[in-house]
Amino acid sequence: MPAQNLPARNAQQQRPRGRLDPTVGKARTMVGALLGLTTTGKHRPVQDPPLVLVGCSGGPDSLALAAVAAFFASRGEIRVGAVVVDHQMQPGSAEVAENTAETLRALGLDPVQVRTVELAHDGVGPEAAARAARFAALDVAARELGAQTVLLGHTLDDQAESVLLGLARGSGTKSLAGMRPRRGRYARPFLGLRRSETLAICEALDLDPWHDPANTDQAYLRVRVRHNVLPFLSAELGPGITESLARSATILGHDADFLDELAQAEFDRIAEICPGTQALPAEVRLPEDALRRLAPALKMRVLARAVVVLGGYQPSYERLVSAQELLERKGSAGPVQMAGKVSAYRISRSQSVPQDGPGYGKLVLRRGDTALHLH
Structure with a gap:
């Protein structure tokens, strides 16, 4: 894996003091709102601050999230660590994971762990197997390190893709509702942020994200949705289709959550x-x-x-x-x-x-x- 395609620079030493990049400011507001923290006012360090972990692949979305989360760690209100999961799905994945970990440590995140996982397909595709292994690794890390929150870098574009995939598969409300901003220990503060904005954050902070070649591999259905289906729908239905799909997920999410609560009560009863x-x-x-x-x-x-x-x-x-x-x-x-x-x-x-x-x-x-x- 070429070294120049790996994140390697310290975001805290990148720019002279000056005007805050508006996209960075927007992202800080999103993270702060989800964690109940403020981006303005006097620093209020707390004794024994809680640990928040970032699930980071080194890609633009999760690297931008890690850099934004590091801002709150610098204020002393929380500690921020990270977990890098090596799925071993590509040659050089171990090097990518270690380079990502080095970048996260340079950003000030601590602790930073690399977790290598074995995929168990159990009759499901590679994407589903990787997802299951990734969440299992994050769950274990959070328990061992005592973190109550794990931040994930999913964006508004990811949300729209999930809705389209749910429609294509004939899924119900739960799938069409997409991802929630908060579910259990997992929080997704960037669901209102476009993928282009996470790239802008990396550029503003002089970060060099890793670009996963799987994200351009047309063998994956999600990649075809991203590069073929959504651009076609945008051209035919208007440029706001991505936001509309994500908005539909938010609306359906409220319905799905309500039904899930009722179902959980019935499950507990019977x-x-x-x-x-x-x-x-x-x-x-x-x-x-x-x-x-x-x-x-x-x-x-x-x-x-x-x-x-x-x-x-x-x-x-x-x-x-x-x-x-x-x-x-x-x-x-x-x-x-x-x-x-x-x-x-x-x-x-x-x-x-x-x-x-x-x-x-x-x-x-x-x-x-x-x-x-x-x-």
Whole structure:
């Protein structure tokens, strides 16, 4: 990997004092608003400031975010560290990760970790596998370092692409709602910022970001959406299409969050979770009658929640429909493969099943070969 294509300069030594670049100022305001910090006024250092981590690949978006976050660390209100995840998907990825880590340390971030991950595809594509491995690494780092917040550099353009991908896949409200500014420990302050603005921030701060060659590889659907579909829609429907798609995600996000809250309450009410390992339960049992009484939107979400609780991925609509057909005792007895090694099948009523057995009249979800039973 050419050294000149790697971030390597210290943003704190780049520009003489003077007028703040307006895009940098805008980005600081976004980060400050999400973290409850101010960009103006007297510095107010706090004793034992909380640690905020930045998930950084070295690309323009996450590098700009790291540089902006470093400003708040310099004020003493928070500590800012970073995690660089090496997915090992390209030759030279270890060098890219180490160069990125060096740049982040020069920006003043501490601690900075490089985490190398192995991708487990589990029947999903490379992008989904990389995403799962990346979040697993970030989760572990946050727990070990005691960070309550992890900042991610997704932009308004990423949000628009996610909405289009959700439409193309026939996804529901959850997918079309895209990414949330805040969910759990993860925060995305740049969802209102264009990708061109993160490049402008890097230029203003004299940073040299790494440009991932995968971002121009037309083999990836997201790349084709970025370079072919969105420009076409912009030409045909007007230049505001990216903002409109992102705005739709915000509106749908409120609906999805409300439905998720209702579904979580129903899951907590009806689910029986059997202990397993320290990390994952052994199984989840959902009473058949209680599931049938739920509205379709909640039923789907409760089924999906059970799969995720067992360590699987968010199931597709088609797989949820197949599981629901088992619930309705339609078609094949299975198995139906869910996502992430969770599968589903039905035990026929012609088989001898004890009426008072713990699984009778319930959907029993398990991870592995013996997975989802409908007694």
